[in-house]
Amino acid sequence: MTLPAHPIVLIPARLASTRLPGKPLADIHGEPMIVQVWHRAMEADLGPVVVACAEVEIAEAIEKAGGQAVLTRPDHPSGSDRIYEALQAVDPQGRHDAVINLQGDLPTLDPGIVRATFAPLADDAVDMATAVCEITDDEERTNPNVVKAVVGFSPDQDIGRALYFSRATVPAGTGPLYHHIGLYAYRRAALERFVSLPPGVLEGREKLEQLRALENGMRIDAARVDTVPLGVDTPADLERARNLLR
Structure with a gap:
């Protein structure tokens, strides 16, 4: 590999x-x-x-x-x-x-997260790769704006297969929930296939583009990282980014 x-x-x-x-x-x-x-x-x-x-x-x-x-x-x-x-x-x-x-x-993204997102492509069976971070804020567990990735990590592994993505609080039961970070690494052939596919049923329901890949049998693996990068969507986010980069 x-x-x-x-x-x-x-x-x-x-x-x-x-x-x-x-x-x-x-x-x-x-x-x-x-x-x-x-x-x-x-x-x-x-x-x-x-x-x-x-x-x-x-x-x-x-x-x-x-x-x-x-x-x-x-x-x-x-x-x-x-x-x-x-x-x-x-x-x-x-x-x-x-x-x-x-x-x-x-703008404040840790370059290490980019490298971690690329790493799952070392497995030839993986079409796409992404990143996740364990949720530590209780509010995020039920916030539909925080997309959850369903990944069953083995105790000694930081790369696992993504089985689903949802705005709901999933999976059920005791254990960690993972915040999906919207970075992707594609094999070139996988990207070519992905953009040729019609929107999926679950993609339309959850409003999550990555579900199109899963609905069509493509494999997505996720790398577990320590932090969620700040996405700038509002003036308040912009000021936070300025402070962080200061």
């Missing part, structure tokens, strides 16, 4: 945000937030990093910082569709055998 040899990190980004308009360009210590995320991705040191942009303003910010950006259609329904278009543009020859999909609103 060996990891894919030539991964690429793709960061989808668009300006449309109802709670924080222009979010990718929000200033954090003199740099747009999307540039801070690009820095974290570069620090993970897994491969080249490309930002898949819906607007030229984002591309200009990344290129000014010395990074690489690709303009994509503004009307993609999901980040997965956006990164797939970008992948075809930057690597039409198919050199990159794995893709890490990194959200563009995680």
Whole structure:
């Protein structure tokens, strides 16, 4: 079992945000937030990093910082569709055998979490990989905005097979619950298959895109990590990110 040899990190980004308009360009210590995320991705040191942009303003910010950006259609329904278009543009020859999909609103992300998310792909049977963190806040156990991953980790393992994802409090019984972190690593063929699939029944019910993969027999493994990265969705989140990076 060996990891894919030539991964690429793709960061989808668009300006449309109802709670924080222009979010990718929000200033954090003199740099747009999307540039801070690009820095974290570069620090993970897994491969080249490309930002898949819906607007030229984002591309200009990344290129000014010395990074690489690709303009994509503004009307993609999901980040997965956006990164797939970008992948075809930057690597039409198919050199990159794995893709890490990194959200563009995680400016304080620990690069170690990115590397941990990639690690499950060392198992040839795994199509996609993601990350989870044990829930320690009781409020999160019942909060539908906190997505739970159902993973049965063996006592001595930090990688396990994801059996389901839900906004409900699952699984039942005594034991830990896991907060799903929305980072993904795909084998290239798995990403190509995923974006070709129609939306799933459970995906529509839970409003969770990853269920499309499970409904179609794809295997997702999850890496257990110690912290949940701060996702910036509101002005208060933005101020927290500024404080953390100060």
